Structures are given as structure tokens and as C-alpha cells.
Amino acid sequence: MLAETVYLETIDGVTIEADIIRSQAAIIPATVVIGHPHPLYGGDRFNHVVQAIQRAAESLGCHSIAVDFRGVGESMATHDNGDSERLDLAAACELVDLLEPDNPIIMAGYSFGAVVGLNVSHPYICGWLSFAPPTTMMASTPLAAHNHHPKVLLLPEHDQFTSEQQLRDMTSTWNNTQIEMLQSVDHSIAVGAKMAATNALSALLATLR
16 A cells, blocks of 8 residues: 655645555546544544555555645644534545546545544535544534435444444434444444445445446
8 A cells, every 4th residue: 555645735725734545446436535533632644544444445446535634744724623624625625636537536534534524515525434423523414414425424333432322313314324333343443444444435336336
């Protein structure tokens, strides 16, 4: 898995660092854009779940872009509690058209990054993949909730921040939303992240055919 580091500029003029992994597949079914967990608790693009999603994307013939949110690593500006971070993922979406013109985007994320991703709108987004989205960070209904494109939410069985019932209650009115339980793990998802990402991405890619 060979990553190429690039620098993106957001619509509000912030420089964001990101890693691209390009698939060598003849046909690229989608590009996966990935947000990392909370930066105030050590989250960055090198997180093991973020990298598991990138490995899964590569194994399925997809390009991927993992960003460092503003204030993390070499990304400029400061943490904005998930609001301006949406622009960081949107900048990655704009890069997709240069990598692979008109390529569908799957917006992915883990924890904080999952919540940010669910609040990003872009015409190329064809689905969302959210690992362990904390319901406490969703004070309002995310933009993706009523979008017709599919959403797969992966919830650890022993998540410390969100129960299955809380997530099902919160998403009960969302369109085209599926909750999958990750057995025998907590919010850190210490094992099984790549397999879970591969299965979920495969299901999302199947909707594009």
C-alpha cells in the first residue's frame, strides 16, 4: 500500500494534508474519501481504522484519499469541532475529478470522522460508510440522513459512546440506512476493521452496478 502525500486547498483557503492511494485496476469503481477520529484525542490519517479502510479500498480496485483535518499534522488552521472540517473532506472530493474524472465517491469515516463525513454533500457522493459514529456528536440531523444514496453504519458491539438502540432510534427516519454490528469489539475496533470495511465497501459498490 503505497501512499502519495498531497496538499489540498479548501474553499475557505486552508491547506490540508492528505494521503492518496491509487488503485492499479483497469476500471476504478469509486474513490473512497476518509475522515479520521477526533484530533483532540490523537486522531489523524494514520489511525489503524482509517488505514484499514484504505487497504480495503485498494483490494476492491478503488482509489482512496485520507485527510488530516485542519490543525492536525501539516494541515493548517485549527480544530473547529466538526463544522469547518466538512470543508476538508469536500476539498478531497474536488480532487477526485482530477484523479478519475466523474468517478463516484464513497464518503467514509471513523468516529468523529464518520460524523463529519455524514455532513458532507457533493454531487459525486454515491454512498456513506461510517465506522462507530458517536450519537452524542450528532446534535442535529446530518445532511446524508435523507439522501437517497445508501448509508452503512458499522457499530461496535461494546461501543462506549453509542448503544445499538440509540443509533437505531436516531436513524429511524433516515433514508436507505443499514446498521451492521461489529461483534466482540469496542469503540477502538482493535481487530477486524479491514474485513468489516471490505464487506461494507463491497455492498456499497454493488449498488453502483
